[in-house]
Amino acid sequence: MKRVYNFSAGPSMLPMEVLETARDEMLDYKGSGQSVMEMSHRSKVYDEIIKTAEADFREVAGVPDNYKVLFLQGGASTQFAMIPMNLMKNKVADYIVTGQWAKKAWQEAGNFGTANKIASSEDKTFSYIPDVSDLPISEDADYVYICQNNTIYGTRYKELPNTKGKILVSDVSSMFLSEPLDITKYGIMYGGVQKNVGPAGVTIVVIREDLITEDVLPGTPTMLKYKTHADNDSLYNTPPAYNIYVCGLVFKWLKKLGGLTEMKKINEEKAEVLYDYLDASKLFKGTVEKEYRSLMNVPFVTESDELNKKFVSEAEAEGFVNLKGHRSVGGMRASIYNAMPIEGVKKLVEFMDKFEKENG
Numbered sequence: 565m566k567r568v569y570n571f572s573a574g575p576s577m578l579p580m581e582v583l584e585t586a587r588d589e590m591l592d593y594k595g596s597g598q599s600v601m602e603m604s605h606r607s608k609v610y611d612e613i614i615k616t617a618e619a620d621f622r623e624v625a626g627v628p629d630n631y632k633v634l635f636l637q638g639g640a641s642t643q644f645a646m647i648p649m650n651l652m653k654n655k656v657a658d659y660i661v662t663g664q665w666a667k668k669a670w671q672e673a674g675n676f677g678t679a680n681k682i683a684s685s686e687d688k689t690f691s692y693i694p695d696v697s698d699l700p701i702s703e704d705a706d707y708v709y710i711c712q713n714n715t716i717y718g719t720r721y722k723e724l725p726n727t728k729g730k731i732l733v734s735d736v737s738s739m740f741l742s743e744p745l746d747i748t749k750y751g752i753m754y755g756g757v758q759k760n761v762g763p764a765g766v767t768i769v770v771i772r773e774d775l776i777t778e779d780v781l782p783g784t785p786t787m788l789k790y791k792t793h794a795d796n797d798s799l800y801n802t803p804p805a806y807n808i809y810v811c812g813l814v815f816k817w818l819k820k821l822g823g824l825t826e827m828k829k830i831n832e833e834k835a836e837v838l839y840d841y842l843d844a845s846k847l848f849k850g851t852v853e854k855e856y857r858s859l860m861n862v863p864f865v866t867e868s869d870e871l872n873k874k875f876v877s878e879a880e881a882e883g884f885v886n887l888k889g890h891r892s893v894g895g896m897r898a899s900i901y902n903a904m905p906i907e908g909v910k911k912l913v914e915f916m917d918k919f920e921k922e923n924g
């Protein structure tokens with residue numbers, strides 16, 4: 565069997581142990597005589613799977629009792645519309661645009677009301693996070709929106725914005741469960757799971773209970789109301805049942821590892837290996853301002869497109885795959901999510917060093 569080191573931004577690596585458990589339970593889940601893919605989502609055996617997944621998620625992420633956890637479909641991108649449809653009571657929201665995903669969310673919100681861009685880092689190709697300590701928050705803003713880790717550009721917030729009392733909504737897709745976060749600071753925290761949590765097809769929304777109401781924009785479809793899913797414990801209709809099961813295995817893996825405090829330590833250690841090398845290298849360099857560097861997505865370049873291409877292709881031949889940068893940035897990007905072992909990062913750095921000696 566051949567396993568590569570997959571540096572994809574998403575879908576991305578899953579922990580080996582999780583894949584092995586899924587394999588072992590594939591044909592006969594715990595004596596039920598069926599796979600999780602085949603069973604009714606209304607069955608007792610599945611109910612136990614989704615309830616345990618939720619309980620483990622709550623424990624690992626530290627979700628307070630006055631928050632709901634929803635397992636939804638439609639990717640993080642559906643939330644770009646669902647958030648304004650459910651929260652825009654005054655039809656005004658403030659957006660901080662720090663990358664393509666925040667920009668898409670901001671543009672989508674404009675279909676439902678006034679979406680103000682109150683700060684942006686687009687002037688320098690999103691290579692930093694703007695000062696968010698004293699922004700012109702709109703008096704009647706229903707919420708303030710951020711994308712907390714910018715997958716494409718490799719930046720992350722060091723501190724949350726001062727929302728001046730407004731509800732904070734955060735897209736944490738590419739940093740989900742990578743470190744402990746204080747959920748009480750957020751009205752909604754959400755993410756597609758395919759970056760750091762599980763197989764594509766599930767979006768996890770953590771939402772404060774008082775934000776779940778019937779008072780949504782007129783015409784909001786049933787499936788796009790948080791209340792529909794909250795009232796039915798994510799079982800209003802058929803959920804992405806198998807994918808939720810795999811997410812549940814990942815939550816158990818995180819618990820066993822020691823939770824998010826431990827996970828963060830490991831992630832910091834991995835990121836340091838790569839950033840230290842980039843800072844010392846004469847051939848490769850990181851593309852973002854140091855203080856805003858992401859722990860998860862690490863973009864870097866050489867001085868020429870030609871060398872970038874050569875690097876990506878030689879790396880791939882050595883089993884380091886998906887290192888090509890996003891089409892809007894070029895160069896390279898190594899996504900080193902939770903499931904990427906530290907050996908993967910160390911071996912990548914060794915390979916980069918060898919490449920540098922040969923091509924520097």
Ligand SMILES: *Cc1c(COP(=O)(O)O)cnc(C)c1O
Pocket residue numbers: 574638639640641642665711713714715735736737738756759
């Ligand atoms: C990947 C990504 C998205 C889009 O996710 P989909 O599930 O494909 O819709 C949104 N936000 C961030 C931060 C992402 O990394």
